Amino acid sequence: MTLDEELVRALEKDYTQAPITKAERAMLDYVVELTKDATRIGPQHHERLRSEGFDDRAILQITLIAAWFNYINRVADALGVGRESVNSRSATTAQAD
Numbered sequence: 313m314t315l316d317e318e319l320v321r322a323l324e325k326d327y328t329q330a331p332i333t334k335a336e337r338a339m340l341d342y343v344v345e346l347t348k349d350a351t352r353i354g355p356q357h358h359e360r361l362r363s364e365g366f367d368d369r370a371i372l373q374i375t376l377i378a379a380w381f382n383y384i385n386r387v388a389d390a391l392g393v394g395r396e397s398v399n400s401r402s403a404t405t406a407q408a409d
Contacts, residue, residue: 335364343378350379 322330327340338360346353361371388394 335366338364339366339374342374346375346378347382 319330319332323332328337332340342353342357342361345357358371361374366374
């Protein structure tokens with residue numbers, strides 16, 4: 313599998329403007345809402361995914377993967393994982409100035 317660098321940049325910039333399918337857009341909209349506030353997810357979100365061709369198993373997989381990444385990122389943030397290198401780089405850069 314090759315990585316489409318242009319697509320990656322478009323997704324990073326604004327996935328809503330990226331050249332993706334309606335199904336991919338529906339999935340990403342769902343994941344964003346899930347990440348912002350999972351308590352706001354309701355049957356209408358699942359119906360939108362179904363209307364784009366996702367079955368219940370796919371919806372479960374999307375939900376589990378997004379929730380897992382959210383969980384891991386929060387654990388890492390709480391433990392400061394990765395911050396030391398960012399903070400030390402900032403301090404080194406500031407000292408060099």
